[in-house]
Amino acid sequence: MKVLVSDNLGEVGIQMFREAEGIEVDVKTGLAPEELKAIIGQYDALAIRSATKVTEELIAAAPKLKVVGRAGIGLDNVDIPAATKRGIVVMNTPTGNVITTAEHAIAMMLALSRNIPAATASLKAQRWEKKSLQGRELYQKTLGVVGYGKIGAIVADRARGLRMRVVIYDPFVPPEKITADGYEAVSLEDLYKQADYITVHVPKLKTTANLINKEAFAQMKPGVMIINCARGGIINEADLYDAIVAGKVGGAALDVFEIEPPGDNPLLTLDQVICTPHLGASTAEAQTNVAVMVARQIIDYLTSGTIVNAVNVPSVTGELLEKIGPYIKLAEQLGLLQAQLIQGAPKEVVVEYFGDFRGIDLSPITTALLKGLLTPMVKEVVNFVNAHVLANQRGIKVTEATMAAHEEYTYLINTKLVTTEGESVVAGTIFGKQDTRIVRINTFRLEMIPLGHMALIHNQDVPGSIGEIGTTIGKHNINIARMQVGQETGGDRNIIFLCTDTPIPQEVIEELRGLRTVKTVTPLEF
Numbered sequence: 252m253k254v255l256v257s258d259n260l261g262e263v264g265i266q267m268f269r270e271a272e273g274i275e276v277d278v279k280t281g282l283a284p285e286e287l288k289a290i291i292g293q294y295d296a297l298a299i300r301s302a303t304k305v306t307e308e309l310i311a312a313a314p315k316l317k318v319v320g321r322a323g324i325g326l327d328n329v330d331i332p333a334a335t336k337r338g339i340v341v342m343n344t345p346t347g348n349v350i351t352t353a354e355h356a357i358a359m360m361l362a363l364s365r366n367i368p369a370a371t372a373s374l375k376a377q378r379w380e381k382k383s384l385q386g387r388e389l390y391q392k393t394l395g396v397v398g399y400g401k402i403g404a405i406v407a408d409r410a411r412g413l414r415m416r417v418v419i420y421d422p423f424v425p426p427e428k429i430t431a432d433g434y435e436a437v438s439l440e441d442l443y444k445q446a447d448y449i450t451v452h453v454p455k456l457k458t459t460a461n462l463i464n465k466e467a468f469a470q471m472k473p474g475v476m477i478i479n480c481a482r483g484g485i486i487n488e489a490d491l492y493d494a495i496v497a498g499k500v501g502g503a504a505l506d507v508f509e510i511e512p513p514g515d516n517p518l519l520t521l522d523q524v525i526c527t528p529h530l531g532a533s534t535a536e537a538q539t540n541v542a543v544m545v546a547r548q549i550i551d552y553l554t555s556g557t558i559v560n561a562v563n564v565p566s567v568t569g570e571l572l573e574k575i576g577p578y579i580k581l582a583e584q585l586g587l588l589q590a591q592l593i594q595g596a597p598k599e600v601v602v603e604y605f606g607d608f609r610g611i612d613l614s615p616i617t618t619a620l621l622k623g624l625l626t627p628m629v630k631e632v633v634n635f636v637n638a639h640v641l642a643n644q645r646g647i648k649v650t651e652a653t654m655a656a657h658e659e660y661t662y663l664i665n666t667k668l669v670t671t672e673g674e675s676v677v678a679g680t681i682f683g684k685q686d687t688r689i690v691r692i693n694t695f696r697l698e699m700i701p702l703g704h705m706a707l708i709h710n711q712d713v714p715g716s717i718g719e720i721g722t723t724i725g726k727h728n729i730n731i732a733r734m735q736v737g738q739e740t741g742g743d744r745n746i747i748f749l750c751t752d753t754p755i756p757q758e759v760i761e762e763l764r765g766l767r768t769v770k771t772v773t774p775l776e777f
């Protein structure tokens with residue numbers, strides 16, 4: 252497996268890749284998009300920070316790519332829908348740099364209030380200016396925090412330590428939580444009205460781009476100070492420039508820009524603006540944290556399939572994988588069986604989980620079922636990342652339900668597939684710790700091991716019929732490794748599962764179909 256590190260990653264992470272068995276790592280930073288596109292085809296994994304742009308075009312040039320790991324938080328440089336469609340896991344390290352970034356926001360607020368950058372420049376230019384560099388206290392001022400996630404919450408906590416009054420706007424966090432943490436939950440309008448300082452800590456999304464704009468500045472207190480250590484463009488840069496020049500905004504501290512590096516961005520010409528080159532996460536501690544996390548996550552995914560901190564597929568830790576692994580395998584086999592029995596185009600899948608699955612995230616199991624179902628049907632590679640997307644694209648409705656214990660089985664997965672031609676039901680369970688068994692196919696009860704080359708035969712339950720089938724197969728020198736017979740509930744038909752050492756050739760299938768008691772023969776592969 253080959254990993255490309257295309258942005259500056261802490262050495263400790265690179266060392267982890269070097270030491271991982273079966274993994275080769277190349278470090279090539281600062282590549283132009285065309286240079287990256289030219290080499291990405293050889294890599295199974297890509298480790299990035301914010302500089303590399305993982306576009307749809309780059310993904311199209313990366314047929315082997317399985318995982319993109321972001322050493323840090325923001326993923327606005329990754330086309331996640333394009334990656335998902337291709338089955339590429341996108342993961343980040345959501346906790347590794349949050350303290351560092353929150354501290355940077357506080358540092359920026361203090362530096363802005365006390366004119367530290369200007370004072371440093373002035374003194375180094377041999378001037379001793381005190382009057383013009385007079386600042387303001389934070390004590391008892393109101394800080395408005397927009398976005399009460401991981402970083403916003405740490406900023407609020409540190410600001411409280413500076414004895415600021417903290418008001419918070421986050422429509423996705425219950426106000427009771429904010430109040431219980433000791434802050435005031437306010438509307439965005441009230442935050443604008445009350446805050447002496449406003450700091451943003453939201454992700455950059457369609458809904459948050461230009462969140463703070465001309466209309467917002469108009470509602471703010473004169474002299475308000477703005478801090479952005481989240482993402483460029485959450486605050487409209489042109490509107491911020493105008494508000495500073497008009498004297499409405501007293502100053503701004505910017506770590507991030509809509510275009511990075513910001514080149515000749517007019518904001519950089521203003522004395523009231525202090526800035527850093529996207530240094531929010533740049534401490535030795537944070538870079539060690541995120542490098543170790545991303546390297547561990549990529550190695551684990553490539554070597555054991557464990558998914559941690561993925562944003563486009565449910566995370567499955569090694570521990571959970573051990574617990575639900577047999578059910579993942581069973582669900583995939585049930586899906587594969589449905590796909591081979593299917594008549595018509597699938598419209599709906601209903602998955603019922605019988606037994607005590609309490610506290611277990613079932614979504615990876617349902618995803619496995621879709622993977623099994625879709626793999627024989629679509630030309631794309633189906634995996635745990637894109638199975639739902641592909642089902643959705645084909646208009647297949649997926650419903651999942653948990654049920655009380657089944658009357659016969661402690662745990663049972665029952666699947667119903669509705670197609671344009673009708674519906675079929677197959678169910679399975681686990682014997683012992685991890686042996687998968689199919690126990691129901693429509694009206695037939697059985698105990699089938701879904702493994703290898705198989706044929707499913709519906710026949711009339713009369714003496715001699717099984718013997719005729721065995722003789723026909725034996726005559727062609729095909730060895731039957733296993734045979735299981737299932738009976739119809741309340742009927743006179745059997746189903747027979749034959750598992751053979753080699754696939755049964757088409758002409759033998761036809762010969763079996765011609766036997767007097769045989770109704771249907773369906774070859775199956777697991």
Ligand SMILES: NC(=O)c1ccc[n+]([C@@H]2O[C@H](COP(=O)([O-])OP(=O)(O)OC[C@H]3O[C@@H](n4cnc5c(N)ncnc54)[C@H](O)[C@@H]3O)[C@@H](O)[C@H]2O)c1
Nearest residue numbers: 325352398399400401402421423452453454480481531532
């Ligand atoms: N400058 C840096 O180097 C640096 C480092 C790390 C993270 N970041 C950025 O910091 C930001 C916050 O990161 P985080 O880890 O705290 O994210 P998070 O996901 O933990 O928190 C984001 C919060 O924003 C809230 N939110 C979403 N839309 C909102 C809206 N319209 N109005 C108000 N709140 C809204 C969410 O409910 C959530 O609570 C992200 O943009 C991230 O990219 C920057």
Ligand SMILES: O=C(O)[C@H](O)COP(=O)(O)O
Nearest residue numbers: 300301302323324325532
């Ligand atoms: O989202 C993040 O984690 C930060 O913006 C850090 O970006 P960087 O890794 O490019 O410093």
